[in-house]
Amino acid sequence: MNNTDTTLNISSTHKTVSRRHEITVCSVLLCFCVLFIHAASLFISSADKSSFVYLPVAALWRMCGCAAQGFVFIAGMRYMISAGKNKKSVPAYYLSRIIRIVPLYVLWCAIYYAYDVLVEKAKFDLGFFLKCLVTGDLTGHLYYIPVLLQLTLIAPLSLLLRKKLPASLILPASLLITSIFGDHLTDILNAVFPAAPAFNYSDRVFTSFLIFWSAGCCAGAAYDKFCKLLDEAKVFIICAFFVSAALDLGAMYYSFILGRFIWCIKQIQTLYVLCAILFLMTVSRMIVKNRPEAPVLFQKGELGGYFIFVSHILPLEAVQLLLNKLGVGVAVGLGVRVLVLALWFFLCSLAYGNRLYMLHAKRKFR
Numbered sequence: 001m002n003n004t005d006t007t008l009n010i011s012s013t014h015k016t017v018s019r020r021h022e023i024t025v026c027s028v029l030l031c032f033c034v035l036f037i038h039a040a041s042l043f044i045s046s047a048d049k050s051s052f053v054y055l056p057v058a059a060l061w062r063m064c065g066c067a068a069q070g071f072v073f074i075a076g077m078r079y080m081i082s083a084g085k086n087k088k089s090v091p092a093y094y095l096s097r098i099i100r101i102v103p104l105y106v107l108w109c110a111i112y113y114a115y116d117v118l119v120e121k122a123k124f125d126l127g128f129f130l131k132c133l134v135t136g137d138l139t140g141h142l143y144y145i146p147v148l149l150q151l152t153l154i155a156p157l158s159l160l161l162r163k164k165l166p167a168s169l170i171l172p173a174s175l176l177i178t179s180i181f182g183d184h185l186t187d188i189l190n191a192v193f194p195a196a197p198a199f200n201y202s203d204r205v206f207t208s209f210l211i212f213w214s215a216g217c218c219a220g221a222a223y224d225k226f227c228k229l230l231d232e233a234k235v236f237i238i239c240a241f242f243v244s245a246a247l248d249l250g251a252m253y254y255s256f257i258l259g260r261f262i263w264c265i266k267q268i269q270t271l272y273v274l275c276a277i278l279f280l281m282t283v284s285r286m287i288v289k290n291r292p293e294a295p296v297l298f299q300k301g302e303l304g305g306y307f308i309f310v311s312h313i314l315p316l317e318a319v320q321l322l323l324n325k326l327g328v329g330v331a332v333g334l335g336v337r338v339l340v341l342a343l344w345f346f347l348c349s350l351a352y353g354n355r356l357y358m359l360h361a362k363r364k365f366r
Contacts, residue, residue: 020081021294022227023074025284028301030071031308033064035345038141038316039337046330049257053331059249065269066276068144069212073277075148076216079155080162081223090156097152101306105133105145108310112138115314119321135201139313143204150206151213158217167218174214175270181207183266215274230282241279248272300349308348315344 040061047054088096113129116122116138129138136143161170181188185202202208219226230237251268254260262268288294294302301308319340323333 020078020223021288021291022281022284023078024294024302025287025298026070026280027074027305028298029280029284030067030074031301031305031345033067033070034141034309035312035341036338037061037064037067038313039341040334041140042320042337043330043334047334051331057334058252062249062252063245063276066273066280068147069209069273070277070280071144072147072151072209072212073216073219075151076155076158076213077220077223078216080159080217080220083159084221093156094152097149101145101148101152104306104310105142108314109133109138109142111311111314112142115317136204141309141313145310147204147206147209151209154206158213162217162221167221170214170218171211174211177207178209178211178270179267181205182209211270212273212277215277227285230278230285234282234286237275237278237282240275244268244272244275297349301345304348304352307352308345311348312341312344315340 040057043054044058044061047057109129109132113122113124113132117124122128132138134146136146182202185205185207186199189196189199206213247268248271251262251265255262255265287298293299316337319336320333323336328336
């Protein structure tokens with residue numbers, strides 16, 4: 001009896017620690033960023049830029065632009081944490097990720113394409129649909145899934161490199177690769193293969209996200225030290241976030257509003273995104289401080305997060321169709337779109353996420 005009790009206590013403690021509650025909270029905060037970006041996208045492209053609400057909305061929209069890179073960072077961090085505990089073979093790891101990612105992705109690609117055909121935005125073309133499965137072209141947000149699958153493929157190599165090389169070498173090398181290939185992959189390919197068609201997908205090749213993946217892997221490989229750093233450097237991280245945000249917003253205004261060239265605008269954005277990810281992780285640490293676990297809504301939101309991510313464009317498209325028929329302007333439409341996606345998040349969290357939450361709860365008390 002005593003042995004059994006000891007085993008249960010160890011198991012329960014291990015599971016509590018392994019949940020990494022600040023990652024749960026950060027994942028949901030990044031999900032909020034994604035939802036706002038897509039809710040505000042029509043306003044950003046169509047609203048009067050001289051209106052008093054445009055700049056605040058545009059600034060918040062720009063600041064939420066760390067979401068995709070943040071998810072890549074967390075994916076790398078989670079992979080390293082799980083690789084340190086679970087000694088899965090490479091084929092088993094690939095299979096688990098394919099099962100986790102691909103079926104829901106294919107299903108929602110089919111749903112989006114069926115919707116486009118139904119509302120006569122597209123004609124059915126199987127070849128085009130299959131091409132979009134590979135490129136993520138059906139809707140703007142799905143480009144992230146091919147990137148995630150590419151990172152899944154290189155994950156075992158990342159683990160091997162992290163074991164052999166220090167972070168002080170991996171991170172600068174990754175930053176260099178991201179700077180060169182993220183900005184110039186199309187130019188490089190056109191120079192090497194001048195007769196080939198232009199390659200227009202550099203934004204969905206893993207090299208564009210490598211620095212964020214590598215940073216996540218390095219953080220996950222020394223996760224306790226990383227969390228200690230977040231706590232100790234909290235004031236510095238918060239200040240760095242606001243300073244880098246001001247630099248990025250200033251560069252955006254100078255470049256896109258005033259129309260003046262800034263050669264280092266991509267580098268400024270990369271700096272901001274890295275600071276924003278650390279800021280969100282720091283805020284997440286503050287939210288879960290002195291809590292035995294993350295708030296339940298965050299847990300359910302995280303568990304339903306992938307479903308929310310792939311599905312949320314459909315209610316947005318549907319409500320925009322209605323708003324267009326009613327002649328609602330983009331300013332009022334922004335509020336409606338934000339409300340619709342907020343409701344979608346809560347409904348998916350309480351339905352899809354709640355089902356997974358109950359499964360996790362059953363496993364925890366076994």
